[in-house]
Amino acid sequence: MQTFVKNNIFFVVLFPFVLLAIAASYFRFMVQYDYLVSYEGFCDPYTEVCYEYCEDDECLEPVHYTWVERKAADLVMLCGENTVLDCEAASYCAENEQSCSVTHCDFSFDDDCEYLTEADATNQNN
Numbered sequence: 001m002q003t004f005v006k007n008n009i010f011f012v013v014l015f016p017f018v019l020l021a022i023a024a025s026y027f028r029f030m031v032q033y034d035y036l037v038s039y040e041g042f043c044d045p046y047t048e049v050c051y052e053y054c055e056d057d058e059c060l061e062p063v064h065y066t067w068v069e070r071k072a073a074d075l076v077m078l079c080g081e082n083t084v085l086d087c088e089a090a091s092y093c094a095e096n097e098q099s100c101s102v103t104h105c106d107f108s109f110d111d112d113c114e115y116l117t118e119a120d121a122t123n124q125n126n
Contacts, residue, residue: 044064046117049105050114068100
């Protein structure tokens with residue numbers, strides 16, 4: 001046994017550290033949900049400046065969104081085990097939630113911003 005330890009001292013010392021790192025990561029990410037998540041939230045282009053995404057070149061049905069960032073633990077408490085898509089409350093930050101931010105599009109940095117008026121809505125219906 002002593003010969004094995006002497007010949008493989010690197011692996012004997014490294015193996016417990018690797019196990020400790022795996023256990024600590026599992027606890028942090030899977031038990032405590034101690035990380036930030038960023039996802040697309042709902043945005044109304046008639047009342048807010050939104051990012052716009054088009055699936056094709058014609059852009060017949062654009063998707064308007066904002067970027068929401070919050071702690072994963074807060075998101076799990078808010079939505080439970082549901083996905084973000086099924087949880088309408090995940091698109092907005094509560095007033096007392098300090099680790100949550102919603103980022104709207106800024107015309108000075110991005111050309112793909114969209115802000116529509118009521119006149120745009122009547123033009124689309126005609």
